[in-house]
Amino acid sequence: MRFNTLISVEQLADLFSSPADVLVCDGSFELSNPAAGLDAYRAAHVPGAAYLHLEDELSGPKNGQNGRHPLPTREAFAHAMARAGASDTTQLVCYDSAGGMYAARLWWLARWAGHPDVALLDGGLPAWRTAGKPVETGDGATRPPGNFTLRDALAGIVDFDAVLANVSSGARVVLDARAADRFRGENETLDAVGGHIPNARNRFFRDNLDANGRFKSPDALREEIGAIAGTADGAALISQCGSGVTACHNLLAMEIAGIRGAALYPGSWSEWSSRRDAPVATGAA
Known part of the structure; x- marks a missing residue:
């Protein structure tokens, strides 16, 4: 399996x-x-x-x-x-x-x-x-090198210019994985500017987990993400966060939910907020 x-x-x-x-x-x-x-x-x-x-x-x-x-x-x-x-x-x-x-x-x-x-x-x-499973300490044993090779990508990306154009076109929905206060432009400690990409919607990545720290069921994730995004069509979605890390958590949640085809904006807010030509929105929406 x-x-x-x-x-x-x-x-x-x-x-x-x-x-x-x-x-x-x-x-x-x-x-x-x-x-x-x-x-x-x-x-x-x-x-x-x-x-x-x-x-x-x-x-x-x-x-x-x-x-x-x-x-x-x-x-x-x-x-x-x-x-x-x-x-x-x-x-x-x-x-x-x-x-x-x-x-x-x-x-x-x-x-x-x-x-x-x-x-x-x-x-x-x-x-x-x-669960009582064993753990190791130290640096661990080194495996012999493998033959991991590149194949056709199973995930896509969009760059700054594409996201900037999307602000005007509204062709895709941008989902921001940061906490709600940072999305609103409050308590920003990691990047020089607070706020979010105009028209983006907020899906805090930790909302993908239940009280035990495990991912919610596919049905729950599909319902929650679909309600925020307004669609269950992954091809209509762009995932971003502060620096392209927790955005991947939302992309995994989408894959679990069967919402496939969403793209990652790798630079995310840390790139967006560094660009003089990037518009910034604040507040809840």
């Missing part, structure tokens, strides 16, 4: 006891302390997991106008996955300890690279440990 959205703790444990080629990737990270993710990984991780750093492997170089976490090139990401031990037939599983806040970026990048067999561990490391 292959997994391409979510995988449960028990399903992952079953894979470990099978001959399947599985690579687990720990995406732990903290925006306020970029070194904290690796420290957390070394303190405890799923046995055999490789650590992928948001800013080193899952982002590309910044130039001052492309946001806080610009995408790596597809080639750079493929090389990073091959170094971690992934091949084209590998079942990838990603997780963190923050409800998938960071791991969803790896899920999306794998799909962008054309790799369909990638799933997020539902509930992350907390769910794994609550």
Whole structure:
């Protein structure tokens, strides 16, 4: 069985006891302390997991106008996955300890690279440990390099110019994954300007999770996201956030819900707010 959205703790444990080629990737990270993710990984991780750093492997170089976490090139990401031990037939599983806040970026990048067999561990490391599953400490064993190669992308992107044109055309609905106060332009601490892209709608990524930190059911996600977006046609949607990270959480939720074809705006608010020609809206809508 292959997994391409979510995988449960028990399903992952079953894979470990099978001959399947599985690579687990720990995406732990903290925006306020970029070194904290690796420290957390070394303190405890799923046995055999490789650590992928948001800013080193899952982002590309910044130039001052492309946001806080610009995408790596597809080639750079493929090389990073091959170094971690992934091949084209590998079942990838990603997780963190923050409800998938960071791991969803790896899920999306794998799909962008054309790799369909990638799933997020539902509930992350907390769910794994609550279930009494073992953890490892330290840096973990290194797998031999894999032959992860690029294939036709399974996820799409839009750039600044396309989103700017969309403000006037209204052809697609922009869903902003940031917290409501930042969407309104309040309490902005990460970017120089507060507010949101005009006509965008707010879907805080944490609303994708239930009280136990697991993703809501496909029906619930479809109803909630559809109500905010006004459509269940993923091709009519653009996902963005502060820097293109938690927007991937919403894209995963859409995929779970069967709302497929939405695009990522990688630069998101951190790029948008750095551009002098970008209009800014504030308030709830």
